[in-house]
Amino acid sequence: MAGGRRRGGGGRRGGPRQHPGTPGTPGPASLPAPLSPAATPAQPNAGAAPKTGRSKKAPEEPAARAPDVDSLGFQAMDRNVPGLSHVILQKLNMKSYEDYKSAMDGRKSGSDFGIRTYFDMFQKMEDTFKFCVECKKLPDALPDPKSLRRCKRCQNVYYCGVACQRANWPLHKKFCKKLKLVALDRLVEWLIFTGDIPFPTDTWTKPAWDVKGWEDWFSMQEQLEEKLGAIVAGRYMTLLWANAGKPRPEDAELRESIRRLVTDFHSRPLTIGLGLRLFGIDPLTRPLTVHVVGASHVETLNTRLTDYDELTRMFPGHQGVEMVMVGVDVVDGPIMRPPLTTLAPRGKVYLSSYKGLYHDFWESHVETKLAAPPDLVVGFHPGFHACPDLLAGWLPTLLLLLGTIACPCSSPCTVSRS
Template sequence: MAHRNKAGASKASRAKKTPKETPVVTGPNMDSLGFLAMDSNVPGLSQVILQKLNMKSYDDYRSAVEGRKLCTDFGIRSYFEMFQKMEDTFKFCVECKKLPESMPDPKSLRRCKRCQNVYYCGSECQRANWPTHKKVCKKLKLVALDRLVEWLVFTGDIPFLTSPWTKRILEVRGWEDYFSMQDGLEEKLSNIMTGRYMNILWANAGKPKPEEAELLESVKRVMTDFVSRPATIGLGLCLFHLDPYAKPITVHVVGASHVETLNARVTDYNELSRMFPKHQGIEVVMVGVDVVDGPIMRPPLVAFGPRERVYLSSYKGLYHDFWESQVETQQAAWPDIVVGFHPGFHACHDLMESWLPTLLLLRDYKIPSLFTVYSEQEMKNSLKILMELETQITGCGANPFASLKPEQAYSNPNKPPVYCNSHYMMFWGLSAPPDELDIGELDGGEEERD
């Protein structure tokens, strides 16, 4: 019961403490951990990326991503140069891990013709690596294609405007059902396929243009990557029996990275309005140390806007700091549900330390929570931690709205690709005493809470 006692004491102290007006952002930066970890597999790869971007350090990279500052010589003169520099960051021998500058002839690197994704410094490395690579070669072909098509996100071609859902979310079994609800789908996809930027892409990509059917499937996979987040939130609302038709709903997205925040434009999260037509209002507040710094979009958060609207806000910092400075001072609404996309607390001690106060807070205040992970194994590891913290697990399983776009381990391409929001876990308050806990409950995934 050590966790319960510790959590109870921390809860009491939170209630008495005077909230800090400007909390200090502490804790590991998810983006920097991933960026710098590349060198553990391919020494010097992070520096190659910075060099291609004309940047000196990760701080320069971060500032550019957040739109705060660009280095003086940052810039790309042509589309061809942009795609070439992007491809250059993948140029290392996947078998011996050598970078081009460490080879007698940097031009000796050759790309796998099948997947157009991995490189080898010679035939010996290619033969040695083939037993491993052949297991993922077909999937890596999809990775390479989607990586290029994803550029259409930045041109505004993707995501396209979607239609109101004609089925309840629990009746939508997957993406085939989702796309079947889209009015004029063929025309929308055709506009993307024949659009100006699609033509620019393949005129400058330095790779052969795939068949139209392959390209069409890639566009749809990239589209699911966007809809996956709001659809997962909608799934959480239904599984926790939260009714957006009965009252306004507040959703806190915890641990949100800068990529999620940039991609989660208001137009994308308006998918919630199409999932729940004529809802009473939905507020989505993104909280995390990786969130792009900037003003909350619609203060004060306790004042709900008109019906049928989704509002997006952000807060840069740890969730328990946000709770003290915003929720406990009634500057932000108490959440109806907390959603975490890939929190990663199972991955390392530092991340778990920064997540522990948040997990205990969610447990002690009995806040319905849903977290997603990249794989079934990550789900099992995370569930083990949640059970050690004596949280009540109310469901888990494969997410019907998992992204279809495969994600590649950047510096270790031959690892099997994973998928965003692949699996989900639901927890709500404290677990029952050990003699009452039914572990079989984990097999369900859609049980009703008490």
């Protein structure tokens, strides 16, 4: 069940999301799909776009350099941190990743993003994909910036001409069907920020250890098809496809996209629930504290106080769970409140946060009893293995965690490991 959300208003980049089931295989066609221009609606909706439609990307090295592209045709993330590429920074009228962080932390107004309408928002998101995946040229490096055309099949990658598309086809054909799902999901993901996704879920009718996968989870959701149908027919789904600049998919495709995004949304709380189960930590016997170490924009951008309530449905009757998000890039928002000095309220999942390094949080809050020691520490894709600089930054936290173990007594405490 473990997945991992990368929250970012729909305009994200990286490898394709892990989809349930067997990955799609290339079709029988031996030639690349025709190129198609980036379609735009004849009458874009002029309504003001909500602040929640912000996209985010990781910073790229020099702005003048064409983006690096991985084997799937996605612009590569450098530094392994959530953020924005220089391409999208330019579209958002920003100069640096620090400008983006300031905006996310509430130090800039939404108007600085240069987005005025839904159509404008979706087009700026799409602009971040407009570079030739074969020769790596950006639009402004081409004789005609408008010459870029999308792959007509996947609607996800661009080419500057037929020659580049043919040269890239042997690689692209392996992933074209999968990338079509990615292109769809990154648009439908906007409905997470409008509140349409996830749909209201039900208390688990099976013990946690009997739920082996997402199909088991979906089987516990009453009136599932009605819930999916209401989202597909909803106002924001209509606004999306009136302004996205792409043809609206069939309802069946939209339903499958919603299912994938719902599993993506719930992957973090359910991974934590799985961790509690695997380590024999029972939330039914006592209140628990979980620390999410290295939390950043990925875990905290637009996070709502109810985002981890699936743990309550997973463990009905639990004694209370506090989730503390700790990281230097924690985004200001509803969960930006100090950790509890008392135990979490019974039957509730309480979200709090600390903006800073984990070992500093431990010294200033845990050791001084301003926060409870953790029953479980979780790090989602911390990335310290990918970059020496990140590993150096993580080293004090890793040493702290390696030198601290949970005492097997009934009350939470820590014991130094010799």
